[in-house]
Amino acid sequence: EVQLVESGGVVVQPGGSLRLSCAASGFTFDDYTMHWVRQAPGKGLEWVSLISWDGGSTYYADSVKGRFTISRDNSKNSLYLQMNSLRTEDTALYYCAKDDGGATTVTTRYYFDYWGQGTLVTVSS
Amino acid sequence: QSALTQPASVSGSPGQSITISCTGTSSDVGSYNLVSWYQQHPGKAPKLMIYEGSKRPSGVSNRFSGSKSGNTASLTISGLQAEDEADYYCCSYAGSSTFGVVFGGGTKLTVL
Numbered sequence: 001e002v003q004l005v006e007s008g009g010v011v012v013q014p015g016g017s018l019r020l021s022c023a024a025s026g027f028t029f030d031d032y033t034m035h036w037v038r039q040a041p042g043k044g045l046e047w048v049s050l051i052s053w054d055g056g057s058t059y060y061a062d063s064v065k066g067r068f069t070i071s072r073d074n075s076k077n078s079l080y081l082q083m084n085s086l087r088t089e090d091t092a093l094y095y096c097a098k099d100d101g102g103a104t105t106v107t108t109r110y111y112f113d114y115w116g117q118g119t120l121v122t123v124s125s
Numbered sequence: 126q127s128a129l130t131q132p133a134s135v136s137g138s139p140g141q142s143i144t145i146s147c148t149g150t151s152s153d154v155g156s157y158n159l160v161s162w163y164q165q166h167p168g169k170a171p172k173l174m175i176y177e178g179s180k181r182p183s184g185v186s187n188r189f190s191g192s193k194s195g196n197t198a199s200l201t202i203s204g205l206q207a208e209d210e211a212d213y214y215c216c217s218y219a220g221s222s223t224f225g226v227v228f229g230g231g232t233k234l235t236v237l
Binding site for chain 2: 035044045046047049050059060061062095100109110111112113115116117118
């Protein structure tokens with residue numbers, strides 16, 4: 001059974017930093033592209049970032065570019081999101097999501113077949 | 126990158142069919158067969174319902190179908206059931222603007 005478990009969400013002040021983690025199990029982690037997607041309270045979904053199966057390619061939404069860094073440790077089956085210079089508008093539930101593409105398909109497939117339950121980040125003074 | 130455009134709400138009675146539209150541009154929806162749809166019940170994580178425009182994952186009811194015409198994708202739910210009441214989001218590859226994806230604003234489906 002595929003499981004994605006996020007952690008690290010807390011209350012942080014504007015300008016602060018935070019690192020989110022996502023522990024993956026139930027599939028060959030290093031075969032797949034992974035994403036972070038967020039959802040502000042009462043709002044819709046917003047794609048944040050993706051990382052290729054080998055970590056060699058990373059992409060970001062304009063709203064977080066230059067402030068957030070996605071990474072992965074395939075030896076630990078873990079995905080990370082380093083969040084710096086946090087703003088109040090970064091307040092959201094952050095989901096880790098598995099792409100159905102990666103090493104075996106050669107390409108990212110840009111859809112999310114499994115999601116975690118999310119970790120809540122609140123940016124407030 | 127602008128969000129895709131979905132109606133804020135749609136409704137239908139049990140047994141009826143409804144369609145949710147998702148309008149993008151020639152840079153995203155119109156250029157790629159990479160539209161997916163997600164169902165989200167309150168307090169739950171999203172669930173994949175349709176991928177690559179019209180494909181259904183294993184375990185998703187065949188009452189759910191997807192299509193695309195030009196820059197607009199659509200999700201049709203036939204034989205509406207009470208448990209279909211949820212928020213629905215479309216998503217598309219965004220092309221070279223971000224090399225990521227863009228979501229629609231979401232549509233609240235109410236089963237009357």
